Amino acid sequence: MQQLTSYISGRWIYGEGRPRLIHHAISGEALYQVCSDGLPLAESLEYARRNGGKALSAMTFQQRAQMMKALAKHLLAHKESLYEIAYQTGATRADNWVDIEGGIATLFSYAGLAGRELPDDTLWAEDEPIPLSKQGQFAARHVLTSRPGVALHINAFNFPCWGMLEKLAPTWMAGMPAIIKPATATAQVTQAMVKLIVESGLIPEGALQLICGGIGDLFEHLDYPDAVTFTGSAQTGVKLRSHPHLLAKSIAFTMEADSLNCCILGNDVTPEMPEFALFIKEVCREMTSKAGQKCTAIRRVIVPAAQMEAVQQALLKRLASVVMGDPCQSEVKMGALVDCEQRDDVQAKVDFLLHNGCKPLCGADISALKLNSGSAEHGAFYPPTLLYCADPFTHQAVHATEAFGPVATLMPYQDLDQAIELAKLGGGSLVGSLVTADGDVAAQVIRATAYSHGRMLILNEATAAESTGHGSPLPMLVHGGPGRAGGGEELGGLRAVKHYMQRTAIQGSPQMLAAIGREWVRGAQVIEDPVHPFRKHFEDLSIGESLLTARRTVTEADIVNFGCLSGDHFYAHMDKIGAAQSLFGERVAHGYFVVSAAAGLFVDPAVGPVIANYGMEGLRFIEPVKIGDTIQVRLTCRKKIKKAQKSTDDKPHGVVVWDVQVFNQHDAPVALYNILTLVERKQGDF
Template sequence: MYTVENFLMGQWVKGEGDGQLLYNAVTGEPIANATSKGLDFAAALHYARSKGNPALRKMSFHERGLMLRALALYLREHLEELYYISYQTGATKADSWVDIEGGIGNLFSYASLRRKLPDTPYCLDGEHHPLGKANTFMGHHLLIPKEGVAIHINAFNFPVWGMLEKIAVNLLAGVPAIVKPATVTSYLTEAVVKRIIASGILPDGALQLICGSAGDILDHVQSQDVVTFTGSATTGLMLKSGKRILAENVPFTMEADSLNCIVLGEDVTPTMPEWDIFIKEVRREITTKSGQRCTAVRRIFVPENKIEDVQKALSAALAQNIIGNPLNPKVRMGSLAGETQRNEVKAQVNKLLETSSILYGSLDSVEVLDADPIKGAFVSPLLLLNENPFGNSNVHEVEAFGPVATLMPYKHTEEAISLAKLGKGSLVSSIVTTDPTIATEYVIGAGNYHGRILVLNDQCAKESTGHGSPLPLLVHGGPGRAGGGEEMGGLRGVKHYMQRVAVQGSPDMITAISKVYQPGATGNTPTIHPFKKYFEELVIGDQLITEKRLITAEDINAFADLSGDHFYAHLENTDFNGTMFEKQVAHGYLIMSMAAGLFVDSYEKNPVLLNYGIDELRFTKPVYPGSEMHIRFTCKEKIRQEKKEPTDIDKGIVKWLVEMIDETNELTGIATILTMVAKKPIQ
């Protein structure tokens, strides 16, 4: 037996005393003890703010993203070691895959998000706002990394995913983290952090670990810090109400236990594939991770005329589930995380049994394979029945955090929605249906009480990640009882760790600050065409004012014939009375094509490798025959790219602002085009 260590201020340290004894959840044997008593959390916070934060803030989003990718690749090299430790938590291989490789997958997902962000430490948010008629005064929003630390407190049994899904977001944002996992399985989190620190991939102070009590850490938070909590609503409320949290207005994101539900649509019958999909989904939700997931299904709503059929099908499905030692390949459900968890589950089930009955399973015994059902923290899957869900409130208030779910009847979709809402806010709900009308009614009716809703049927079942799987690029959280917070969510999550500040000034000044060209800013007019410059040579604001081109009726007629676009407004013989146009008007795409003919440096090969897209294309004024058009073509933004293969061409992405201007000096169209531009060859 050993003592689980904490990683604070760049050192692996042990707390004082013996602390909490940790057990192998399968055998019941003690394997470690964990304590954080006597550690200086105020100093740890200071270390993160003064050491980790400046290092991360200096890095660009792309550098941080590549750091996450390198970390994910490194951790994948140590899967065998992590899986072996994970078995001791009672997790099967499938459970461990969700926890370990699911967590690593979050690192990959957020690493990929760098492509949607600039190659700077901060970024613009949203659109620019002209604030004066002469376009000399404007406003924009800027997102800047906070100068504090993210404190992640997790009371649930996801020792790897629970850490990685959170730090992926704050590290991409440029903020360091202190992680406090659930103590009962903290030895697995410790193993992952030891690997992370040994890799040397993260800068000093970017990640610290507490294995044990969080102690007085929240008494030392400051306004630039962010706190996230995953655990019971009661504990979350206590922490969220802390004096320092309130006094410093510290952002506090809570993901609390919730009574998530699944609904069998009125349209689904036992002969449909959706019936089997529903049964498999519920069985998986009850047994995966032995039901110890904050997203697990706790309430099952079924049309009242199908209750008996669902009961039989679910009981048969659960009976096929082999419980026991997760190291045995035949086992499909392991144990709970420990004896404390088993006692808590039984206590909560007894509360539920005041108004419900057991349809499947036993509260007192369980048959296991290759294990001792008493020494190991094993429990039987339990399917309960509550025949009066509107008359019995405890089924919507009491959560048994294990392989337990309650079956309940409903009469029609409106009633199913009302039952779903009785959970007073949940992380996720699912509905299995083939009827778009039912799906729409349920999503719109129950959506404001849920953070996520899965609409499941045969069309998407094969690719669906399932009811209980939060995805990195979608929001994870929920209103009310579920905590009222949001986690992950792609770019939304990154913004939680950044300060949004409104910046006002001239277009030139906002361009200089943001590193993105703003309309109306002064352009650079170099003697060399911008397309002849390599990526490193281009400067934000490099600008080309093209020659003018006359638009003729012959041009419009020829483009109509070439494209096949003979919309009436593009035809000479149209009666334009009652239309929005005075006479024959040029196609917008003709104008964009002519713009390309004006700004492209033709014939000779140059560093521009290809044009791969147009963003934000707008046609703002009709162009008639006889109009003269010229283009203001400006280097708007540069984003460097890394090589995927050593043989790849070294290149970056350049965004160009294309402004199409007529003879009255008014905009007829505006767009952003994207090009790949080669870097200068190494001599």
């Protein structure tokens, strides 16, 4: 029997002790032995800090993004080898697509986010400088830096690839190495992906380690710059979170726990409406996808009492058509649970619910299995199970007991207030859904229940074609929830990266803030050069390089001509009598005329390294510009972001962010903003 090795301190090793077995979910055959006893787990922390941590933290955000993008391409090219192993866990191809390719997509997503929004630097200036004095020479700014620690990720069994990559992406982007502890039941899939990552040579040594088995006394060796993230049962999570060493060292701990998520059918929906069919489809999909082994699966189905009979019949009809069996068979739509231990746990939870106010509508017992293929005796199959709780306010077990399989419970409500109370009885959820065609219903339910959910989906005919569904976390959205769901956050776009970084408020002069952030800020010194900055290539531009333009006096003809050209005849610009009654007291120039005139003052018109205007950010009009006012512009190179050259045909370039300050004749600012330009680089990447 194959031994499932761990990857510790740069080598693949196996422990010495009593092993745990991993069984094939379909045949029940023992496949792997897992043991981490006696492994140098404590040494792995120092190895990660000394090697992976130093290498990652020395890379800029842009370099980390390119690393992750290259790795995602590598994994995508080798995905079929992962599918072959993943079938052992009982999941169908569609289930494994979410896990394998969905996980890889998370790497792509974070690489793209960083490429667009993060600096080509190791320090992230999080916000604009905050003035702390009247004269402007004492200010503050929040910066994010890499922590010299290790992220220990303890993952659940249901998504062995996605569960790992959703945490790795923001961890690596933050410049922190990771140690992965997958759930033993599906550790072979995680190990296969880790092998692909290590063998690719695309990540620094020590950036990723893997523990197949238990973590021993690893918690005892963690330090305050480290972080722990956990996905799994609330009971285990609470035990880990309260570990004395974590508390003593104030070690960051993020928990995502399984929750009893709900789906509400709005009281406006009738069986004739398209939303009714969408509701039935969504509930069935969430019950059978991954055989219901998802932390986001719908467990509580909240239905208007008037529609209960129609919903019940429609769900039973659809569930009866689900083909169960060996997921290698193309006609199979639902495979097995991960192992017989999990199957027995689901049966125990169903039995408990049946003794506490619920009755079975279908399934509810292994004897109800109808398999297309596979072994009912040796495999970990469990039938789709629909329960009914007639009085969910009296029988509270349905809101506190989760059968982690293809199990959901119908419960009726009389009015929306009751639906809202039932949703909240879950005690905090990762996700909730509402199916409605009525905006007033959506507003009432969401406003009342949002605080108890991490994410909420409103499903109707308009969203159906493009909706990713109730159970699909997206990299740009927060994945996590309050209360029973653990109170933590994962994913969430770039905010997830911040979980693994240290935020520090830096106080000092603008010049010092600019030096620390390697980004010019207003109030810092500027560099003036006789050569126009638009005549310089990306590499030749210096941060703080500045141009003070000539002046231009605004005339009535300017305002009239701009109004005619743009079609903007707003009274404050064009109506002398109306403008006299406005807060300005007289006619003023269009704000966009000021911006256009400013561009006319600072732009160098000749062909040169500037390729294009890339956009504008943070535009604010500070003071009105009146007829006869004279404006002048200071253009300053604020920061530079090198962009990777995608192909030899792509012109090498970078993005330059310019600070633009438009002043009037009294040296008072009238407009402040940033413009972004694409500027050619001298040297390409090929």
